[in-house]
Amino acid sequence: MNIIIPGQYPRSEALVAATRQFDRKQLTAERLKVIIKKDEEDFKNLQSDFAYRSTGLFQWQDLLRPFVEIIDGAESGSLKRFYETNLFWRELKCAGKWQIKSTLLDEWINKWFLPERLYEESDPMIFTLPFLYLFRTFAKVSLNDAATIIKIVAERLTAFCNKALCFIEPTIGWKQLTEEEKKIGISLLKEIRKSARGPVFFCTAFFSIENEKDFLYELPVDGIGIDFFANSTKVLKQFPTDQILLAGVLRTDSTSIETPEQLNGFMKVLGDEMNSESLYFMPSGIAELLPRVTMDAKLEALKEFACNCIR
Amino acid sequence: MQLHPLTTHEIGSLAKPTWRVKAFSGVPLDTVDLKVAQDWGDRLNIEGRDQLFKILAKKKDFSKEDKATILHFSSLYATRLLEQAGLDLLWDGEQHRIEMYEHVIQHITGFVCRGHVRSFDNKYYAKASCVKPPSCPKPLHIEEYERIKHFTKKPIKVPISGAYTLVDWSFDECYSAEMVPGMAGIRDLSQAGRNQFLMDMAEGVIYPTLKGLLNKGALFLQIDEAAATTKRSEIPEFIETTKRSIGDLAGKAFFSMHLCFSEYARLFPAIKELEGIVSAIHLECANRDSLQLGVNATERTGYEILKLFKDTQFKIGIGVLDVHTDYIESPELIRDRILYACDVLEDPERIMVAPDCGLRTRTWEVAYTKLQNMVKGRNLAAIQLGLPL
Numbered sequence: 193m194n195i196i197i198p199g200q201y202p203r204s205e206a207l208v209a210a211t212r213q214f215d216r217k218q219l220t221a222e223r224l225k226v227i228i229k230k231d232e233e234d235f236k237n238l239q240s241d242f243a244y245r246s247t248g249l250f251q252w253q254d255l256l257r258p259f260v261e262i263i264d265g266a267e268s269g270s271l272k273r274f275y276e277t278n279l280f281w282r283e284l285k286c287a288g289k290w291q292i293k294s295t296l297l298d299e300w301i302n303k304w305f306l307p308e309r310l311y312e313e314s315d316p317m318i319f320t321l322p323f324l325y326l327f328r329t330f331a332k333v334s335l336n337d338a339a340t341i342i343k344i345v346a347e348r349l350t351a352f353c354n355k356a357l358c359f360i361e362p363t364i365g366w367k368q369l370t371e372e373e374k375k376i377g378i379s380l381l382k383e384i385r386k387s388a389r390g391p392v393f394f395c396t397a398f399f400s401i402e403n404e405k406d407f408l409y410e411l412p413v414d415g416i417g418i419d420f421f422a423n424s425t426k427v428l429k430q431f432p433t434d435q436i437l438l439a440g441v442l443r444t445d446s447t448s449i450e451t452p453e454q455l456n457g458f459m460k461v462l463g464d465e466m467n468s469e470s471l472y473f474m475p476s477g478i479a480e481l482l483p484r485v486t487m488d489a490k491l492e493a494l495k496e497f498a499c500n501c502i503r
Numbered sequence: 504m505q506l507h508p509l510t511t512h513e514i515g516s517l518a519k520p521t522w523r524v525k526a527f528s529g530v531p532l533d534t535v536d537l538k539v540a541q542d543w544g545d546r547l548n549i550e551g552r553d554q555l556f557k558i559l560a561k562k563k564d565f566s567k568e569d570k571a572t573i574l575h576f577s578s579l580y581a582t583r584l585l586e587q588a589g590l591d592l593l594w595d596g597e598q599h600r601i602e603m604y605e606h607v608i609q610h611i612t613g614f615v616c617r618g619h620v621r622s623f624d625n626k627y628y629a630k631a632s633c634v635k636p637p638s639c640p641k642p643l644h645i646e647e648y649e650r651i652k653h654f655t656k657k658p659i660k661v662p663i664s665g666a667y668t669l670v671d672w673s674f675d676e677c678y679s680a681e682m683v684p685g686m687a688g689i690r691d692l693s694q695a696g697r698n699q700f701l702m703d704m705a706e707g708v709i710y711p712t713l714k715g716l717l718n719k720g721a722l723f724l725q726i727d728e729a730a731a732t733t734k735r736s737e738i739p740e741f742i743e744t745t746k747r748s749i750g751d752l753a754g755k756a757f758f759s760m761h762l763c764f765s766e767y768a769r770l771f772p773a774i775k776e777l778e779g780i781v782s783a784i785h786l787e788c789a790n791r792d793s794l795q796l797g798v799n800a801t802e803r804t805g806y807e808i809l810k811l812f813k814d815t816q817f818k819i820g821i822g823v824l825d826v827h828t829d830y831i832e833s834p835e836l837i838r839d840r841i842l843y844a845c846d847v848l849e850d851p852e853r854i855m856v857a858p859d860c861g862l863r864t865r866t867w868e869v870a871y872t873k874l875q876n877m878v879k880g881r882n883l884a885a886i887q888l889g890l891p892l
Contacts, residue, residue, distance in 0.1 A: 205618060253624050276735065278730065278733065280622060424689050446680065447617045
């Protein structure tokens with residue numbers, strides 16, 4: 193089924209309560225692990241027919257936080273608003289040179305990307321990484337240093353077989369990028385894609401991409417994610433024919449569950465330009481902006497629609 | 504409604520004492536909780552406190568009446584804490600409220616709680632959806648105000664969550680539920696729905712609340728708009744929402760607005776439209792400042808933002824206490840922060856003094872010490888400026 197859910201999936205109410213208790217030392221680490229495992233299993237089951245499945249990143253606090261462990265001298269800093277949402281991430285700080293501790297990389301990847309006994313090594317999975325401009329927004333780092341860090345991690349992740357890599361990048365449409373910044377981004381993706389064994393996706397969110405279409409459609413990736421609550425399908429006029437459209441059709445700033453009429457409506461406004469193999473569905477922004485129960489219900493509605501769509 | 508220069512106040516919230524939290528959440532009290540009640544009761548010289556101790560001694564199974572008495576004392580304790588710290592404008596540290604969002608949502612109509620979403624780290628908050636146009640069956644906070652005004656002879660300032668923030672922190676299932684993803688003009692349609700949501704919240708909830716409080720004699724009304732600058736393109740909507748919230752009440756009370764952890768530059772020039780409607784804007788500065796003594800721009804980095812507000816007509820509330828740390832700011836540091844602010848704005852009459860935000864995440868011991876130092880620092884600055892204490 194052509195649905196992907198990259199990034200952090202919302203924690204269940206039980207896990208929210210458990211982490212709170214754990215932080216207050218009212219719950220043991222072992223018990224917390226069990227509850228996390230349950231969230232992971234439930235989310236895995238929800239994605240059983242998906243082309244690529246995500247772990248849900250239930251242990252992650254934000255997409256930059258794990259990098260504290262792998263960048264020499266890095267630490268978490270003050271809170272910073274995640275674009276124009278009410279979610280806050282911590283800035284990543286580093287006193288010295290921004291450098292990956294390469295000896296720890298394998299262990300780090302196992303810990304953060306491959307939760308124990310959740311998936312087999314050959315299972316189709318989707319990994320998520322912050323892209324360059326997002327990374328720079330939340331870390332006091334030069335774009336070139338950020339590119340080096342992302343490249344090292346991405347190349348390791350894309351060496352696994354049967355895995356897709358999804359870059360999250362809401363900066364597109366939020367902040368104007370210079371030509372030099374764009375060049376660094378394109379060059380990074382070229383490098384990563386050269387050796388990647390699976391597809392590389394690039395997902396925008398929250399903002400109109402109208403003014404950045406040329407740059408976006410030029411990116412050397414296999415699929416591009418567009419938020420269709422921030423964009424009309426008019427932006428697809430020059431969409432590259434050899435790429436997958438990752439259509440953000442589950443609204444992450446509303447708890448209304450998308451109806452078959454709304455999703456059919458999307459297919460109508462999309463027209464005949466996209467064949468079903470080049471079309472994946474996904475949330476419009478990031479899934480964890482919604483409560484778990486709501487996101488699960490939205491996903492079920494989308495699955496039902498996607499099933500009928502294929503038939 | 505005249506305020507003396509460098510008027511001091513707390514923004515809104517204080518922590519709730521454990522004896523109040525446990526009693527309401529059904530957790531049995533222990534001897535430490537009783538001792539806390541006793542110690543702070545003695546320290547603040549709370550009248551009639553034996554009545555509270557008698558109830559708390561039960562430790563569990565509190566009746567509805569017991570809980571009402573516990574709430575009464577929690578409010579009295581917190582008001583006294585602020586009074587004895589020496590503040591000029593008082594409130595009760597929001598002892599009646601859950602917090603600034605959930606409390607309001609529970610007391611108005613049109614919302615359903617949908618679950619918890621992350622705020623940061625492992626911190627989550629209960630987020631509600633608007634399912635029909637919001638309205639309030641009766642003005643909010645009247646009972647709180649009526650109670651607190653009997654606790655003190657000092658003026659009372661009532662903090663009220665603002666319409667823009669309440670909308671921005673909620674989901675919407677009412678105003679733009681039917682949109683087809685990718686449809687032509689989707690952004691405009693979405694914005695139109697949101698604008699209606701904002702106006703309904705302003706006119707249906709906040710205006711009647713402000714009016715109700717004003718009718719009961721509340722003359723200092725603070726609108727809390729933590730979310731004001733969240734969306735860059737919505738500053739005009741935020742301004743319009745504020746205008747609709749206050750409406751024809753402008754000039755009848757001292758309206759202030761608290762904007763914390765915001766990107767203040769985004770508010771300009773639009774915020775000048777609120778001159779004559781809102782009297783004071785309170786800013787969070789200490790969080791951005793250094794801890795070094797001094798009255799120059801190099802030390803006072805957190806107060807650079809005041810330059811933005813210099814050519815406005817607003818009084819400016821400056822945050823001089825960082826609410827996210829137990830570090831106790833010295834009176835001298837607070838003095839220097841105030842003196843620098845006076846230097847930038849060139850008019851001490853325009854300056855009010857407060858913490859960056861509510862002190863709810865600090866213990867009472869820390870909050871009390873910080874506030875006492877704030878008053879001492881204010882007095883040191885007043886002496887240096889030749890102002891009356």
